[in-house]
Amino acid sequence: MTKPNTESEVPRQIERVNRLRVSDSVAAQLTQLIIKGAYEVGEKLPSERVLSEQFGVSRSSMREAIRGIESNGLVNSSHGVGVFVVKNTLDTPETPEILIFDDFTVPELFEVRRTLEGEAAALAAGRRAPADTDEMERLLRACVDTDLTDAEFVQLDIELHQAVAAASKNGLLAKLYGTLEPLLGEYSRRVIAIPGRREHAHDGHVAIVEAIVAGRARDARAAAVAHIRDVEEDILRFMKDSGRTT
Incomplete structure (x- = not known):
């Protein structure tokens, strides 16, 4: 008997x-x-090779980064001569502020969050107590209040992630997450005004909590990672709309 080819029968939509x-x-x-x-107007930037070594990235990534700031009008590239700073102000400074803090970048923060929060959600799904799930669901209900200010929503957001970390019953993990809270608060206040960000954040929270309450560790981890990916999507969309990416 021939086994039906289910792969050809089920359409796959991959985004x-x-x-x-x-x-x-x-x-x-x-x-x-x-x-x-750090680089003055009229000054020539170090070579692509030197910059890539200083930043610890590939030359192709460095080249793409220089193209990005050239499109912002900060530098001008002259083939065979080098890249020169032509001005030191931006017409819309909000975009770089979304991506960088004093000592680290938002992509670096996301890398840490995916690891930490994904594992916290998975552990919470297997170890949560009724009091933990009650607290998460209470916070979710509070988040749907349309009268909440963005600052109030951000605070509830942080408290929800704190509750997930606490439900993991791993004291060290919860402590590590606690060290991120000031950074998460600052970052969240920057991005919450992006159109649709608040709604997308809430949808992600719902998916995480539902998986934890149901005890589905794999789904909880996936929901936590997807939640962070969704922030990246919103930031990329914002940057594209602002004319900062191609």
Whole structure:
């Protein structure tokens, strides 16, 4: 008896996962250096090779980053001569501020969050107590209040992730997450005003909590990672709409 070819019968819709690139992070850092005067107007930037070594990225990523800041009008590239700073201000400075803090970049923060929060959600699904799930569901209900300010929503967002970390019953993991809270608060306040971000964040929270309550560790981990991927999608969309990416 011939086994039916189910693969050909089931249509597959695969959506490309868009993520912030290394070059986006490098471009944001280089932009900040130019704005802060590390490279002055009229000054020639170090070579692509030197910059790639300094930033610890590939030359292709460095090249893409330079293209990005050139499109912002900060530098001008002359073939065979080099890249020169032509101005040190941006017409819309909000974009690089979304991607970089003083000591690290948002893509770096996302890398840590995917690991930490994905594992926290998976552990919580297997270890949660009734009090844990009650607290998560209470926070979800609070988040749907349309009268909440963005700042109030961000605070509830942080408290929800705290509750997930606590439900993991891993004290060290919860402590590590606690060290990220000030950074998460600052970052969240930056991106919450992006159109649709608040709604997307809530949808992600619902998926995470539902998987934890149901005890589905794999789904909880996947939902936590998807939640962070969704932030990347919103930031990329915002950057594209702002004319900062191609």
